[in-house]
Amino acid sequence: MTALHAELRKLVTLPSLRLTALLTLAATALLAYASAAAGQRSGLGPLGYTQAGFLVFGALAAASEHQGGEQVRATLLSMPRRLPLYGAKTLTLAAVAAPFAAAVAATSTVPAGEAGRAPAATAYLTLTTLLAAAAGTLLRRAEAAVVLLLAGYFVAFPLLRDRWGAALPDTAALDPSRGTAASLAWTACALLAAGAVFHRRDA
């Protein structure tokens, strides 16, 4: 319980995360308004772009431990058992990301009259945040993790979608029936890999 509480306080007091959440919400509202004005009636359209905010959110949340003064050393001094610590980190990030994801999903889907798609979108965005956090833990640098994630989600995956769509983690953003399994599998694998590396690697 103490670990969860500590991790939660560390997350909610990071200014960069608050800024990311605000910018993402504002960008979603703007794009939802613009796509409604342009006559496009897809509630998931704006999320295709603003999921970038969730990738940044997850990467920053995880990499913040490893940047600047290397907070992770203090964290490990007070909580030396690494796997429970990593579990606590993942749970708290999911708990913080879920309301943020719900707000963004609602902003995007409700104006288009597709409120029914909001729960699936919330789940997808939360999973995406966890995947990004795993990348942040693996690379330990926010910028590098952001580059890698955005290169995948915004450059490589869209071009590969026609042929490999069912295997990509972000197909679920457009077509939940086709990509959900891939989203879950990618996030689970990334979390397992990051957990193992966090457990084994020198801090």
Add this chain to the structure above:
Amino acid sequence: MTAFRHAVRAEVRKLLGLPTAWLGLAAGTLLAPAIVLLNAPYTRRAIADGTIADPSDLGLQDLGIGLIGPMVLGVVIVSSEYTSTGPDAPRARQLTATLTAMPGRLRLLAAKAAALILVAAAQAALVATAVLTLTQVLLGGHVPVPAPARIAAAVLYWVLTALLAYAVTLITRNGVVPLTFLIVNSTVVSVSYLLTKVTDLAVYLPDIVGAQMFIRTADFPVRVAPVTAGLVMTGWVAVLLAVGAALFHRRDA
């Protein structure tokens, strides 16, 4: 002159010592050829059944996939100066050491720009060669070899994109914000492209107008002649660089 050459060499070495820059170099260099290769059977079918009506832009168009490379290079050459250097000196930033060695701030910016142009142009030439060769090998017969001037324009677009990222990061002094914005806006259906549907003026945004230096078949509401397009994009970069340089010159490090 020798002093400036030393400064440029120092900046190239600093840039090539950054792990994130290598990520940009690797992603920017490998993504475009890899995707051309993976999608080749699909592209061939699309040309055959007429989904791609005019294939003459194919090779040059695919270069855009690698633009993440110059964006990352332009951002990290600045943002690396502002991030904390390590656990032993949590508040120390590399910029302090850089400015101690090179107190002339505008000279430092010029050296950084020169280093960035060198690295980005080398990467662009490499990727252009790889992608155009692959296009000829895989889709030869369907796609004509583009004129040398258009290839040069594509390399210029690549270098200007790096300088644009450099200028924006000089203004923000943070890497994550410009990186996210630039990469999200470099997607196949970018925000700039959507804006061209709303107003014709959006054709003059730097990424859209720059592409018209060498792309002919994209559906933009207004066609801009290649030379004009190049001048407009250079204008954007010059203005942003001037703002970035003025801020860097005046602001506390």
